[in-house]
Every structure is written in structure tokens, then in C-alpha cells.
Amino acid sequence: MQIQYRNENLETVITYGEILSTSVQREWLKGKHIVILTNQRYYDRFFEKMEQLFLNHPVDWYIFRNQLYVNTLEEWSSLLAYLDTFSTEADYLFVAFGSTGVIELTGFLQKVSVLKGEYWSIPISFQSYAQSLVAECTISRKNTLPILQQANLPQRIFLDQTMVAPQREGRLVDLQVFIRTAFLCDYPMLLQLFKQYPNPKQLRTTKFTAMIDELTTHYQASGLEIESYGRAFEQAFYQTENGHLLSENMKRFLGFILQLFWDKTVNRWPFQMKNFMIWLSHLGFPIDFPKQISMAEYLENVLQRIGEKAELVTLKQAGVLGESKKVEERQLIEAFETYQQICRNIRSNEK
Helix, strand or coil, rough: CCCEEECCCCEEEEECCCCCHHCHHHHHHEEEEEEEHHHHHHHHHHHHHHHCCCCCCCCEEEEEEECCCCCCCHHHHHHHCCCCCCCCCCCEEEEEEECHHHHHHHHHHHHHHCCCCCEEECCCCHHHHHCCCEEEEEEEECCCEEEEEEEEEEEEEEEEECCCCHHHHHHHHHHHHHHHHHHHHHHHHHHHHHHCCHHHHHHHHHHHHHHHHHHHHHHHHHHHHHHHHHHHHHHHHHHHHCCCHCCHHHHHHHHHHHHHHHHHHHHHCCCHHHHHHHHHHCCCCCCCCCCCCCCCHHHHHHHHHEEEEEEEEEEECCCCCEEECCCCCHHHHHHHHHHHHHHHHHHHCCC
């Protein structure tokens, strides 16, 4: 199946519902020098499959660390040094095959490089699929401060669900993408998630295929808002002492949850947050704020990340985007107290 997708006046063609080998037409590869950008884990796991896909074509691999955000200035400099000896006369195909950082960095590369060619994305998760739908490609200083940016979309996106990470943590990460999208744009979709994934067994066995069209449609309309929701709260963990105790995906998950609590505190929209958090905990999400991290220091870093403008996107209600509103310290504290009280109640009822 194919979807014609447009974002920020850029277009791409999305192919899904097929395995990769039948999706890629041989004539698209004619005369191409393939450069695959990926993380170490996906190189180890899919090297043979990808080499077979591009059989009889020159293929080079650039391997990043196993991190969510590899789109850093350091990695960008290393990649440029690696590509420095490549001929400027060749016709290249840059293939992003990894984490969200790999997607962003590849899109940035194809836009500014003197090496001319196309840019494809082969997502290995719905998280990297969602990133492929966002035209904003950034290079950051470390994990938190964007310093370079280009607008770009892949010419083609191939979503082969046989290659999407099947492990338990990977399923939770992918579910986050659908939850965030539903919470911001589509309340009926959120209810559908509750019904389809009531327990860990259903999460392991029920695919996300049925919601690909909905996810894609919402990203076409509101991709930047969806991706940015919770980002300031996520980035604050990188600046807070002992923030390293949380994985990158956990920082992203808690960032989203904590902005939700702040949003509900500010706008008072009706929603049973306790039931929502019970569901998340039951599925296996670690919902608690780590005891080793200072809440006061973290809140200070949240305000610092938001900056002088001090505004964040909010919801009119669950499933409906609203306007940006100013962030006040008093409301942040109230939101975090509510969040912690709900977590304590959930844990006490589990005993």
C-alpha cells in the first residue's frame, strides 16, 4: 500500500504492508552508490538482509552508537570526515536505517552535502517512522540544544513491519508514539488503544498496522506539535544530576507524561489521569519519578529549557490541540505534586 504524504510543502511516498524486498523496485537503484546510516544494533541484526536488498550495487555503511539522539555536532563532524574521500561525481542514495537521530542526521546530510543523491528512510520502529514524517532535521550540541536545522523529507519511506523491533521495550516505545498522537489529536484513537492493548500480552501480540493511516494523517497536519509535546520536560533530564539513570526513551516518556500533568493543571480539562496511569503501569511503563533525581533541580531545569518565552503547546481537552500558554512555577509544582500523589496511590494499591 502507498500513501502520498506532504509536510511543509515537501512530499514523500510511503510504502507499507509489504516486505522490503518487494517494495523496492530495481530501476530505482540503477547507477546508485548506496550509503546506509544506522546504529550498531541494526547493523548487526540486518546486515545480510540489507546487503541482499542492494545486491550488485556499491554499498557503504556508517555505524552510529546505539543511542536515540545521534544527531549531534560531534557525530556530524565524524560523518563529514568519513564522507570526505567519496567522489562528488557519483550518484548517491542515502538510506536512514536507525533511531530518530539517524533519521534527522541523514535528512540534514542529503540537504546540505556536496554529494548529490536521494534520501530514503527505512524505519526500524514506529518512533523512527514518526520522525521520518517530520520535515525538521536538526543537529544539536549534545542531546539538548539544536544549533543547525534544515527542512527535508525522504523521497521514499518503506515501513516493513517484519523489521520493526519486536522486543518488549520496543513495543512500549512504539505505543508511546500512538498514545502521544492520540492524546493530542484523536480522542477516539486513545479509546481504541485502551481497548486493543488492555494488558502486556495484547501489546506483545497485536500489531499497530490498523492505525498507520491515522498516525500518518495526524502527523501530516500536526507533526511538529506532536513531536515537540513533552520535549522541554525531556531535555531537562539531560541537564539534571542523575538524569543519566533514565534511558533516553524513559526521558522521552516521562517528559510527555509530565507535560500532560502540567497541561491538565493549567486547563482543567476532564480526564481520569489516575486510570490512565494505572493502564500505563499495567502495560509495563515505569511511571515513577526516580528518587535519585532532585525534583527541585529538575523543575528549575524545565523552566530554563522553556526559556524567556516560557510558553508550551496545550490541549483544549484530550484529543484536541489548543493554544500555547505561559508556564508558571506555581502550576508546575502543583502538577508535579498531583503526579506524585497518583503514583503513590497506584503503588500503595498494588501492595
